[in-house]
Amino acid sequence: xxxxxxxxNVLLNTALQEFYGAADEMGLSERLIxxxxxxxxxxxxxxxxxxxxxxxxxxxxxxxxxxxALGPSKGGVRYDLGVDMDECEALAMLMTWKCSLAGxxxxxxxxxxxxxxxxxSRREKEQLTRTYAARIEPILGRWSDVPAPDMNTGGQxxxxxxxxxxxxxxxxxxxxxTGKPVSFWGSHGRNEATxxxxxxxxxELMRVLDMNPDNVTAAVQGFGxxxxxxxxxLNDAGVRIxxxxxxTGSYYSAGGIDIxxxxxxxxxxxxxxLEGFESFGNxxxxxxxxxxxxxxxxxxxxxxxxxxxxxxxxKARYIVEGANGPTTPEAEEILQSDGVMILPDFLANSGGVxxxxxxxxxxxxxxxxxxxEYNNRLVHIMKGNFRRVWDWAESKRITMRRAAAMAAIxxxxxxxxxxxxxx
Numbered sequence: 001x002x003x004x005x006x007x008x009n010v011l012l013n014t015a016l017q018e019f020y021g022a023a024d025e026m027g028l029s030e031r032l033i034x035x036x037x038x039x040x041x042x043x044x045x046x047x048x049x050x051x052x053x054x055x056x057x058x059x060x061x062x063x064x065x066x067x068x069a070l071g072p073s074k075g076g077v078r079y080d081l082g083v084d085m086d087e088c089e090a091l092a093m094l095m096t097w098k099c100s101l102a103g104x105x106x107x108x109x110x111x112x113x114x115x116x117x118x119x120x121s122r123r124e125k126e127q128l129t130r131t132y133a134a135r136i137e138p139i140l141g142r143w144s145d146v147p148a149p150d151m152n153t154g155g156q157x158x159x160x161x162x163x164x165x166x167x168x169x170x171x172x173x174x175x176x177x178t179g180k181p182v183s184f185w186g187s188h189g190r191n192e193a194t195x196x197x198x199x200x201x202x203x204e205l206m207r208v209l210d211m212n213p214d215n216v217t218a219a220v221q222g223f224g225x226x227x228x229x230x231x232x233x234l235n236d237a238g239v240r241i242x243x244x245x246x247x248t249g250s251y252y253s254a255g256g257i258d259i260x261x262x263x264x265x266x267x268x269x270x271x272x273x274l275e276g277f278e279s280f281g282n283x284x285x286x287x288x289x290x291x292x293x294x295x296x297x298x299x300x301x302x303x304x305x306x307x308x309x310x311x312x313x314x315k316a317r318y319i320v321e322g323a324n325g326p327t328t329p330e331a332e333e334i335l336q337s338d339g340v341m342i343l344p345d346f347l348a349n350s351g352g353v354x355x356x357x358x359x360x361x362x363x364x365x366x367x368x369x370x371x372x373e374y375n376n377r378l379v380h381i382m383k384g385n386f387r388r389v390w391d392w393a394e395s396k397r398i399t400m401r402r403a404a405a406m407a408a409i410x411x412x413x414x415x416x417x418x419x420x421x422x423x
Contacts, residue, residue, distance in 0.1 A: 009086035022405035045135035063111035066092035073109030076150025083112035097408035098346035142175035188371035195229025197351015219243035222301030253283035
């Protein structure tokens, strides 16, 4: 039997151990376990950028395709100093399970560049993005690999990537990327999709637990694209948001944060941050949002924030993971012993990739939906996915994470068996 993989990278090791645990419980064959614990393709590229001062910096870029068993690999592109091959491989694996669980025809992929985008000018970021797109262009395609925005990237970066790939190929390739602006082959509702999906899962959990949203308090860690729309959707449903945060700190109000004012604060800040929000948001800064008194915690920032050192500070009884891999296995054991229920990331934050699938489908057809139609389809799928995992967890008396993993792995495994191993 081939020795099972382990990694010194926390996120990758977490992804592998979660997969092995679910696969063993399912009785998956060692043959399939070996296949699915490895990525199909991992690419590293060098990205030279001429800086505004005339110097040239060379950045490391990555693109990983974990599985294409169900369809083209799908996953975001992030810009962050923590980006490396292990992180991209872990996130690509999580994307495989996320797409499978969502029931959409994608496999898992992920990419990124190791850089600090907050220190770069617009011109420098454009050159960085276009060169990255040109370097990974050979593996991109509407039926092979379809990137999207992720941490510190958005519609503008997708336009630069799309324009670069299209010019290299001599034809417009709108379906090769998703997360584009509405004005350029984008889809109404896409920006809000991930946050709306996270909030929908939280609201569905409240529903099956007979909790009235009007009587529920929540804290949302991260106020980027995911966290902000998670907070807004929850707030609109009646949930009292008592704490929000971003890289500038955590902001708390027992009476509830004015989410619309928080949106205005970010919109008017030069770097789109909450910095200074306590001075006009009728709230106070606190040291740690994880320890905020609330019923629900929505970690929507980055991976590993709830770990063995921080888990004991969590006051919430329910955690809905908006970020990828925010809870380590060690932390989950601590939280479970304390009676905390966790909705896993690849269930809760799948609204983004479902929304990307909608945009991709519209691009392939050259026909677009209304925002209402988009949102209705998204919420319908998210509710159905939640119910399926909830019922599986209840019937087998297992955690939501294990139930979601088993449901996702089963679909990929069945297709792998049907397609066979390519020799």
